[in-house]
Amino acid sequence: MPEPLLELRGLCKNYGALAVTDDVSLTVLPQEIHAIIGPNGAGKTTLIHQISGTLRPDRGSVLFAGRDVTALPVERRARLGLARSFQITSIVPGFSVLENVALAVQARSGSSFRFLRPAGSEAAINRDALAALEAVGLAGAAGRMANALSHGEKRQLELAIAIAMRPRLLLLDEPLAGAGPEETARLIGLLRDLRQRYGILLVEHDMQAVFSLADRISVLVYGRVAATGTAAEIRADPEVRRAYLGEDELA
Numbered sequence: 001m002p003e004p005l006l007e008l009r010g011l012c013k014n015y016g017a018l019a020v021t022d023d024v025s026l027t028v029l030p031q032e033i034h035a036i037i038g039p040n041g042a043g044k045t046t047l048i049h050q051i052s053g054t055l056r057p058d059r060g061s062v063l064f065a066g067r068d069v070t071a072l073p074v075e076r077r078a079r080l081g082l083a084r085s086f087q088i089t090s091i092v093p094g095f096s097v098l099e100n101v102a103l104a105v106q107a108r109s110g111s112s113f114r115f116l117r118p119a120g121s122e123a124a125i126n127r128d129a130l131a132a133l134e135a136v137g138l139a140g141a142a143g144r145m146a147n148a149l150s151h152g153e154k155r156q157l158e159l160a161i162a163i164a165m166r167p168r169l170l171l172l173d174e175p176l177a178g179a180g181p182e183e184t185a186r187l188i189g190l191l192r193d194l195r196q197r198y199g200i201l202l203v204e205h206d207m208q209a210v211f212s213l214a215d216r217i218s219v220l221v222y223g224r225v226a227a228t229g230t231a232a233e234i235r236a237d238p239e240v241r242r243a244y245l246g247e248d249e250l251a
């Protein structure tokens with residue numbers, strides 16, 4: 001087995017008496033999509049926050065590429081290659097698609113373009129931004145204004161912004177939310193492509209998508225991992241079927 005890109009060891013987070021994350025341990029391997037599913041309020045978003053670094057766990061640790069990052073802030077984790085796909089609200093509507101990604105390239109590279117002349121650095125930033133847009137199939141829309149994109153295209157742009165950070169692992173929180181059937185199919189194809197280059201931790205309510213995409217699935221119930229396995233194993237797990245309110249979704 002390859003070394004995990006991401007490893008959670010016994011993560012715990014309480015809000016008062018409520019254990020929102022209860023001894024969660026799991027791994028994401030390189031080129032693996034590991035999906036986290038669970039009923040509303042199971043603690044999926046809280047878990048993502050602890051992985052990205054916006055929330056500190058009470059106990060346990062987050063290891064990224066073998067390094068303990070539990071105490072590192074979001075930016076340091078991002079620089080190591082742990083990228084969270086931000087929600088559409090982080091897209092600057094009055095900027096072009098290319099400019100939106102260029103901002104992320106600039107944020108990543110910080111001062112690394114400072115030795116280039118201004119024109120040279122701008123060209124280098126745009127080249128990297130265009131490469132990220134190409135990776136998500138949005139290069140043709142580079143010159144369009146971000147607010148003119150369809151909902152699905154905005155989702156693609158979010159992914160391009162995450163990719164511009166040169167990640168090794170993508171943390172995707174409901175990347176299909178609000179997408180129509182055609183857009184969903186396109187985004188699923190895109191996520192399948194991205195898996196060849198990145199490890200992906202996916203939180204998603206669309207069960208069809210999860211079962212078709214995920215290499216492994218972990219089911220979170222009341223903050224605990226009730227089961228981890230392949231799609232077939234999860235579908236067949238009686239405890240999962242009992243714990244999961246929407247049993248129909250597992251049919």
Ligand SMILES: Nc1ncnc2c1ncn2[C@@H]1O[C@H](COP(=O)(O)OP(=O)(O)OP(=O)(O)O)[C@@H](O)[C@H]1O
Nearest residue numbers: 015016018020038039040041042043044045046047
């Ligand atoms: N800051 C907070 N203070 C107190 N309770 C919180 C806080 N944040 C989350 N919770 C509680 O923690 C539980 C888990 O919430 P979380 O948003 O992580 O679940 P989720 O699985 O992402 O849900 P959904 O599928 O609806 O997005 C919920 O009961 C929620 O009310």
